[in-house]
Amino acid sequence: MSKKNVHKLSSESEQSYSLLSISSHENDYRISWALNEHLGFRFCKTENHSFFNSKFGETLEFSQYVFKDDENSRTYRLISNRCDNGFLLEEYKNIDFFLLIDSIEKTQVQQLVIQVKTIPFVSAIYPIDFGLLKNRSRLL
Secondary structure: OOOOOOOOOOOOOOOOEEEEEEEOOOOHHHHHHHHHHHHOOOOEEOOOEEEEEOOOOEEEEEOEEEEEEHHHOEEEEEEEOEEOOEEOOHHHOOOOEEEEEEOOOHHHHHHHHHHHHOOOOOOEEEEEOHHHOOOHHHHO
16 A cells, blocks of 8 residues: 655745834825835835725725835835725724835834834824734735
8 A cells, every 4th residue: 555645735825914004194195205205115106906895796996006125125015995985904994004015024114113103194103913914815
C-alpha cells in the first residue's frame, strides 16, 4: 500500500496591511492633496474601488487614490467610506476615509498618524486592526 501525499492550499494572503481611519469634512481630492503636500506622497486618482453589496443587490463604488512608493516597496490607498448608496464599511459610518497601507511597520504607522494629525482639516485619525475587521475583503 502506498502513502498518499496530502497538499494543503492556504488562501490566507501573506501580505500584511495596516489601516488608518480618517475623519474630515473635506472632499476626497482635498485629502489626497493634503497628504501629498504635508507628507510628500504622490496620490493619483484611479478607477473607483467597488464591491457587490449582496444585501442591496448592487455594486457600490467609492473614490480611490493610490500612491505607489517604489523606494520602500509599499502601496498606499486612500479610499472613501461613503458613496451615494451606502458605506464601504458600515460599522464605521462616522469615518470618511480609509488609508490602507501594505508592508509597513507599526512604528512607521505611529509616525504617519502623528504627521497626518498636523493637517488642519483632519478631524481625527486612528489605526484600525485590519485582522479583526469582519468585512476586510471589501477593502482589497
